Amino acid sequence: MKTFFQLKRFAKKNIIPIIRPKSAKMLRNFCRVKKPKKILEIGTAIGYSTSIMLDAFKQTFVVTIEKDEKMAEIAKQTFKDRNLEEKVKLIESDAFVALNKLQNEKFDFIFLDGPKGQYFKYLPLLKGMLNINGFLLADDVLFHGYVKKEGDPGHKHRTIVASLRAFINDLSSDSNFETKLFEYEDGLLLCQRVK
Numbered sequence: 374m375k376t377f378f379q380l381k382r383f384a385k386k387n388i389i390p391i392i393r394p395k396s397a398k399m400l401r402n403f404c405r406v407k408k409p410k411k412i413l414e415i416g417t418a419i420g421y422s423t424s425i426m427l428d429a430f431k432q433t434f435v436v437t438i439e440k441d442e443k444m445a446e447i448a449k450q451t452f453k454d455r456n457l458e459e460k461v462k463l464i465e466s467d468a469f470v471a472l473n474k475l476q477n478e479k480f481d482f483i484f485l486d487g488p489k490g491q492y493f494k495y496l497p498l499l500k501g502m503l504n505i506n507g508f509l510l511a512d513d514v515l516f517h518g519y520v521k522k523e524g525d526p527g528h529k530h531r532t533i534v535a536s537l538r539a540f541i542n543d544l545s546s547d548s549n550f551e552t553k554l555f556e557y558e559d560g561l562l563l564c565q566r567v568k
């Protein structure tokens with residue numbers, strides 16, 4: 374698939390979750406303005422958000438991690454169709470395994486859009502991979518609003534909600550980071566490593 378329209382239509386038809394429109398616009402503007410040279414993405418899916426970042430700032434290089442084999446195959450085709458193969462390294466792996474192997478690499482921007490229940494577990498690894506003044510953007514941190522709602526989210530969502538709360542609280546109380554929560558769509562957390 375070559376165009377953003379085709380990618381969005383394919384995602385909708387096949388019920389593949391991709392970044393929502395307002396958040397996608399924010400991601401695009403962020404890359405256009407901040408011009409991160411090296412990006413790490415967790416959760417490639419069909420390569421839609423990867424393509425947005427590369428379209429917004431053409432000099433960037435993206436390392437993107439995807440666990441699902443079928444998704445990775447589609448993403449590879451997307452990168453081929455969009456002529457992005459030299460600007461992307463797709464790692465087909467569980468993100469936690471891949472992050473442990475990438476510990477010697479540093480990034481200017483990390484876009485976290487993988488398994489929400491794992492964000493907190495990834496955090497110590499991610500913090501060390503971010504350059505000073507680099508940014509981390511985490512998508513869907515409010516988990517259908519449950520993260521902000523008072524009280525018990527119920528048995529089904531308890532673990533994921535607790536993990537996302539811990540993730541937000543950790544970054545918000547870390548003096549090495551400046552953190553802002555955007556409450557539109559399913560919530561985006563933008564953090565800058567300041568020291």
Ligand SMILES: C[S@@+](CC[C@H](N)C(=O)[O-])C[C@H]1O[C@@H](n2cnc3c(N)ncnc32)[C@H](O)[C@@H]1O
Nearest residue numbers: 391392416418421422440441467468486487488
């Ligand atoms: C919300 S989708 C990513 C959407 C994509 N960033 C976009 O907006 O175009 C989340 C992706 O994370 C992948 N994923 C889930 N668990 C994972 C894991 N443990 N390691 C790596 N990828 C994982 C899923 O297969 C899915 O494709």
